[in-house]
Amino acid sequence: MVTINLFMTIQMAAAIISFLAAILVVSVVVFLMTTSGREEDKTSVKHKVYKMRGRYFLILGSCIIVLLFISLRLLPYKSFQGKADEVVTVVATQWAWKMESGISDKNPSQFIGSNEITLPPQKLIKFLVTSADVNHNFAIYNSKGEIVGQTQAMPQYTNELQHVFQDKGDYRILCLEYCGIPHAYMFATIHIK
Amino acid sequence: MLQISPVEIKKQRKFVVIWSITFLIVFPLLILLGLLMRMNQGEMIKIGMDKFYMMMTLHGLGMSGLLFSMAFAALWYLISTRYAKLNIGLGYFVYVLILLGVVGLAIAGLMGKFAAGWYLLYPLPFKGATWAAWSTGLSIISLIVLGVAWLAGMLHVIYALAKEYGGFTNLLGWQYLGRKEVKRELPPIVMIATISLIPGVIAFLAGAVFLVMNLLQYFEPTLTFDPLLLKNLVFFFGHTLVNITLYCCLGWVYALLPEYTGREWKVNKVLVYSWNATLFFIMFAYFHHLYMDFVQPLPFQVAGQLASYFSAIPATVVTMFGVIAQLYHSKVKWGIVPVSFLIGVAGWAIGGFAAVVDSTIAVNKILHNTLWVPAHFHTYMLTGVVLFIFGFLFYLSHTKEEQYKDKFAKFGFWLFVVAGHGFIATFYSGGLNSIPRRFADYKGIPISSTHYTGALLAQIAVYCIIALFIGLFIMYISILLKLGKRRQIPLSQLADG
Numbered sequence: 001m002v003t004i005n006l007f008m009t010i011q012m013a014a015a016i017i018s019f020l021a022a023i024l025v026v027s028v029v030v031f032l033m034t035t036s037g038r039e040e041d042k043t044s045v046k047h048k049v050y051k052m053r054g055r056y057f058l059i060l061g062s063c064i065i066v067l068l069f070i071s072l073r074l075l076p077y078k079s080f081q082g083k084a085d086e087v088v089t090v091v092a093t094q095w096a097w098k099m100e101s102g103i104s105d106k107n108p109s110q111f112i113g114s115n116e117i118t119l120p121p122q123k124l125i126k127f128l129v130t131s132a133d134v135n136h137n138f139a140i141y142n143s144k145g146e147i148v149g150q151t152q153a154m155p156q157y158t159n160e161l162q163h164v165f166q167d168k169g170d171y172r173i174l175c176l177e178y179c180g181i182p183h184a185y186m187f188a189t190i191h192i193k
Numbered sequence: 194m195l196q197i198s199p200v201e202i203k204k205q206r207k208f209v210v211i212w213s214i215t216f217l218i219v220f221p222l223l224i225l226l227g228l229l230m231r232m233n234q235g236e237m238i239k240i241g242m243d244k245f246y247m248m249m250t251l252h253g254l255g256m257s258g259l260l261f262s263m264a265f266a267a268l269w270y271l272i273s274t275r276y277a278k279l280n281i282g283l284g285y286f287v288y289v290l291i292l293l294g295v296v297g298l299a300i301a302g303l304m305g306k307f308a309a310g311w312y313l314l315y316p317l318p319f320k321g322a323t324w325a326a327w328s329t330g331l332s333i334i335s336l337i338v339l340g341v342a343w344l345a346g347m348l349h350v351i352y353a354l355a356k357e358y359g360g361f362t363n364l365l366g367w368q369y370l371g372r373k374e375v376k377r378e379l380p381p382i383v384m385i386a387t388i389s390l391i392p393g394v395i396a397f398l399a400g401a402v403f404l405v406m407n408l409l410q411y412f413e414p415t416l417t418f419d420p421l422l423l424k425n426l427v428f429f430f431g432h433t434l435v436n437i438t439l440y441c442c443l444g445w446v447y448a449l450l451p452e453y454t455g456r457e458w459k460v461n462k463v464l465v466y467s468w469n470a471t472l473f474f475i476m477f478a479y480f481h482h483l484y485m486d487f488v489q490p491l492p493f494q495v496a497g498q499l500a501s502y503f504s505a506i507p508a509t510v511v512t513m514f515g516v517i518a519q520l521y522h523s524k525v526k527w528g529i530v531p532v533s534f535l536i537g538v539a540g541w542a543i544g545g546f547a548a549v550v551d552s553t554i555a556v557n558k559i560l561h562n563t564l565w566v567p568a569h570f571h572t573y574m575l576t577g578v579v580l581f582i583f584g585f586l587f588y589l590s591h592t593k594e595e596q597y598k599d600k601f602a603k604f605g606f607w608l609f610v611v612a613g614h615g616f617i618a619t620f621y622s623g624g625l626n627s628i629p630r631r632f633a634d635y636k637g638i639p640i641s642s643t644h645y646t647g648a649l650l651a652q653i654a655v656y657c658i659i660a661l662f663i664g665l666f667i668m669y670i671s672i673l674l675k676l677g678k679r680r681q682i683p684l685s686q687l688a689d690g
Contacts, residue, residue: 014559014560028517029535040521042456052514075554133316133321181323
């Protein structure tokens, strides 16, 4: 399993990149608006802008290649995952989560599990996530209210989500796919002890 | 050479004015739904979960449909008055069908409490539904009616342009790639319209398959379909619809901005390569909506990220630098139209960056279905597409002199822009704080920080929406006072082929 330490949360990285991009865009707008009073021949402007565009193209192209190289090694899918220490079956229903250790061979509609489960820290846990009715989304929140992992719960399919719980404590499961009127009230708890 | 008579232009103008007034009536009503939803999330009012999700469904379907319709109507107007003859009878037929579809959806929502979300994520419309069963059927049929209307309109525009410009490949600008001299110049708006509408037609066909499958299940409940297939179909349809709404708007930016800068904006090889690449990327970027469906084949997931990343190249390198080349040291007078276009392009760029960030699979596993998602699409819809539309409405209703003088409208515009970005900032903050989207309220969340942060951000959003409404109201006064007035047809609107 490939891991790259970014020294910051994904949320923070997303915030910094997006904010810098927004600042850049706003700066260009302000620059264009404040300097448009001067008149310059369109051929000369074209020459300048095209030159800058060429440089921008090279920078953007290089950034895209580097970012693809890094990010495509961090995929959450099965073929990029390691050997799990423990397996948990998760079945979503309208509007509750059912969890049980081990692999279940029951039909999702007959699956009986609990909305609470206790798991060990620092172990690679594999969640086999499916649904008995409609689409749901199994999202794991830590005690600080940050999402640490998620996958869809889709009927007729089983998604495999792997996660290592670094810290002890209670992690909450929220449904992040709209699944009907009580969707915002569908919770479960994972105790890490 | 094409000749379009002043009588025809007058008829087409009347048609687009009818569209514009329809837009101006429906748009604030849909914002009002958004306001009520944020008030409920902010615990300032209590509307009930069933009503919340009914509003969410109407807001999502309504906004995406309305903005596409207005973008398409403006495109229709500019094409029909300059570049090709379009059948106005068909235009009115499309308009009436769209109205019928909208009335159907409104009845399904307001009377039947239909609340399956804009995307009717299969099999939700048929399982655990608390809304009236008939409202599901009515919604599906209404969406089919809307799809037929849009499809007819899009096919007619493509056909009329192909007829005028000597074939379909000419519309894509391929004649610029050969060594032969191009006999007839292709206006950029024609190429962009084609490149927007082709994926539109394909996506609407995918949407039609999705809706017919749903309709079959509605009439025969024992049927079941593959939920992953249907999810692919609906997101291909929905993502493409939103994407081409923006591209339709860019079509008229290419056509109208040169009227203010005095610098022509012509099709050349780079533009052709760029927009043809865009046509390709539009078709595959939608896969990024299914990243969290781990069972989706891996090549599709990777294709989603590649298409999303690479789509940034033509968008920024060609169109945004094109806008810079238009405006830099141009001595443009900053009337409300060029300002709307520039700030709209900025909104598109900011939202686009945020979208590319979220289209990274490794990031999406954290941001998926949080408020980051409505954050980025509201950025390029509310502070992109909507500004382009208002730019067009001012172009339609005001002479250039009136645009420069109307400081009141400019004040309303800037208030709208600032409040709009403030409103969107609450979504971005929500996404970064892992606040889930599509939650009627956050009261039940067993993590107090998530509950309180979500509610607080929603409250701030409410004040931003109120400010945004004031800005909107000011622009409305300015537009409505002039929209109905008879205008002399400017020479630039007579056919230039």
